[in-house]
Amino acid sequence: MIAKTSTCSLLGIDAILVEVEVDIASGLPGLSVVGLPDNIVKESKDRVKAAIQNSGYPFPFERITVNLAPAALKKEGAGFDLPIAVGILAAMGLVNADKAAKMVFCGELALDGRVKPVAGCLPMAIRARDSGYTDMVLPADNAREAAVLTQTGGRPAREADGQPGSGDSPPGASFSVRPANHLSEVVEYCNGRSELPVLKTDPNTLWRVDVAEDLDFEDVKGQEHAKRGLEVAAAGNHNVLMIGPPGSGKTMLAQRVSGILPPLSFEEALETSTVYSVAGLLNNTPLIARRQFRAPHHSISDAGLVGGGQIPKPGEVSLAHNGVLFLDEFPEFRRNVIDLLRQPLEGGQVTIARAAIALTYPARFMLIGAMNPCPCGYSGDPVRPCSCSPATVTRYRGRISGPILDRIDLHIEVPAVKYEQLRSEGQAEKSACVRERVTKARRIQLERFPDEGIYSNSQMRPKHLKKFCRLDEAGQSMFDKAVRQLGLSARAYHRILKVARTIADLEASENIGSVHLLEAIQYRSLDRKMF
Ligand SMILES: Nc1ncnc2c1ncn2[C@@H]1O[C@H](COP(=O)(O)OP(=O)(O)O)[C@@H](O)[C@H]1O
Ligand SMILES: [Mg+2]
Known part of the structure; x- marks a missing residue:
């Protein structure tokens, strides 16, 4: 008998609907998976067999063929285990085949039948819903990533940007996500013997409230010039380079920039959350509410920065999408790593070449670089002498290539803070006040460029x-x-x-x-x- 069910496979940050067909026929016993599976999908065979048997179901001693369609698309990841297991059980008549054919399943299986989390639940659920499905089973450990599709009362209410919930029902109002812990729960649900409760989300709890808000501009003493420069940069979405001696507060200032950027819009939050879901970093939260701050170390690999790798994942530039990418000790980064930034800085996305296909990840971020003026750090310092030769200084600064420097609008000098300033009790301005001014300036820009296809002065x-x-x-x-x-x-x-x-x-x-x-x-x- 042939049984059919559906699942999703990731392609960049999008998901593609994949049909899983299972045929059981007499012949030499064995299980073969066809339809361009990668090695991890091929290994699925052994996991599925053990999971089915250890959940108390028989495994057919016949020839099983699993076909993944469309065949032209390379299937990656371990999320195929659950749909393949359901398909085999349906082909055996142990699962209601009509029910299984109408649903979408994603999940990796442990040998004992437990459903384990998979990356990309959010884009996969969006694809399933947009393809007209109304019922989807996801791993209980990260099903909440798809919560935005199941919220009950329209858009979430947000005080921060003064946009109350619109109240209109999203297209996913009739879309059910069912978190599952174990293969046997899924089987019982398909056979109508027990319920698999749907995920319900209160729109007001949709936004993750980040505790990292405690990094405030008011902690930084003095440095009014640098703070003003960062405010201007944030207001126009300009890239900046901070230059100053060690210990002057460059890192400290950069860490506080995402706090003065305007709050994310709903669409931006969805974009950023999708990237995190695909990277497996959303950690079962529904939506990311805060602009992200990413600060990769200068030893980072090419794939770590722009994405890619054996199982393709978004890199730091994409994790910083709609947020801040901070490159501390800028000249310490390998030159070719820095040059990889050219594409995202230019086009707001990165393209990664795979065997037969190119993947695209979004990567629109504000770049903040920080560097010492020279290797010892004290060139130009009024008090401490610099021990570098002029040639070393020139070589050090030359490590940042012209094309990258070309995309940096502001250079901010950050001199050492005076001791008196550091211990002064004077109150500095809070991030919230700065953010208000920045948000107003951004709004003016949005109104300026409605027909230009750009949204900030930096573009x-x-x-x-x-x-x-x-x-x-x-x-x-x-x-x-x-x-x-x-x-x-x-x-x-x-x-x-x-x-x-x-x-x-x-x-x-x-x-x-x-x-x-x-x-x-x-x-x-x-x-x-x-x-
Ligand atoms: N302007 C400042 N106000 C308050 N603390 C400061 C300031 N500048 C530096 N510091 C202190 O010095 C430490 C080092 O600053 P950091 O930001 O790492 O300097 P840099 O990155 O320029 O080398 C900070 O963690 C902070 O404790
Ligand atoms: Mg530093």
């Missing part, structure tokens, strides 16, 4: 600069003079205009004035000094 191309960054006569002549006197390049010229636009937006000023330009020019001073 402006020359035609946008012409349209949105006009200077008045006084501003233009001041700018011309500054460019000539400081010997700024054409590259710096465009960066300054974009940053000046953001500074004007922070003041809700329609025109870019001389003050805005002057401040923006400050953030390029290192061009001449250092590179």
Whole structure:
């Protein structure tokens, strides 16, 4: 007898619906899986057999053929165990075949029949729902990742961005996710002998409340210039490079930037959560509510940074999607690793070549780099002498290639804090206040670019600069003079205009004035000094 059921396979951050056909026929006993399975899917045979037997069901002593369709798609991962086991039992008449054919199953099986978590539950559930299925079984250990599809009252209410729940029923209102712990539970449910309770989600608990909020700008003493620079960067989504001696607070400042970025929109949260689900890092939470801060070590591998590997996984650039990618000790990263950042910085995504197919992961992030001015760290320091030769200093700075430097709009100098400042009791501004200003400036940008296909000042191309960054006569002549006197390049010229636009937006000023330009020019001073 032939039985059919369905499952999903990951392709990048999307999932593809896969049909599982099982045929049991007389012949030499054995189990073969056809339809381009990878090694992990092939090993499924042994796990499925043990799981079925150890759950108390007989395993057929006949020839079993499992076909995974579409055959042209390479099947990866261990999530096929459960659908294959259900399919075999259905072909044997031990599971209601009609019921199994109408459902989607994903899950890895342990030898004793327990259902183990799989990566990518969120995109898989979205695919199942969009393909018209209404019933899906997922591993109990991470089924909650699909909770956003099963919420009861429309969009979640959020106080943070002032968008109350819209109340409209999402398309998934009739979509049921059923968490399962054991193969036998699934069999009993399909046969109508017991219920497999559906996952219910209260929209108000959908957003993960992150305790990491305790990293606040107010902890950083002094450094007003650096904080202002980071505020401007956050407001226009500009990439920044912080330069200063060791211990001046660069790492500390960077760690607090995701806290001054505007809250994630529902769509952004869904995008980021999907990446984490595929990476197996969502940890059974429904949605990520906070902009992520990723700080990979400089010894990171190529695949670790941009994604890929034996079982393809998103890399750090994708885990930072809609958030911050912080590269501390920037020049310590291998040059070719840094150069890999060019594609995501340019296009907001990464493409990874696989055997017959290219996978794409989203990777739109704000880049923050931090570096010492030289290997010893004290070049240009007013107090401590620098022990590096000029040649070493030049070589050290040369490690950051031009094309990457080209995509960094602001250079922020972070000098050592004075002792008096460090022990002063003065109250610094809280992240929440800064975030409010940043959010307002971002809103102005969203309204500015509705037809341009971009959403922040950092993405402006020359035609946008012409349209949105006009200077008045006084501003233009001041700018011309500054460019000539400081010997700024054409590259710096465009960066300054974009940053000046953001500074004007922070003041809700329609025109870019001389003050805005002057401040923006400050953030390029290192061009001449250092590179
Ligand atoms: N401006 C500051 N305000 C408060 N503490 C600071 C400041 N700068 C540095 N520190 C202290 O010094 C430590 C080292 O700072 P860090 O951010 O690691 O410096 P860097 O990354 O520039 O080498 C911090 O953990 C913090 O305790
Ligand atoms: Mg540091």
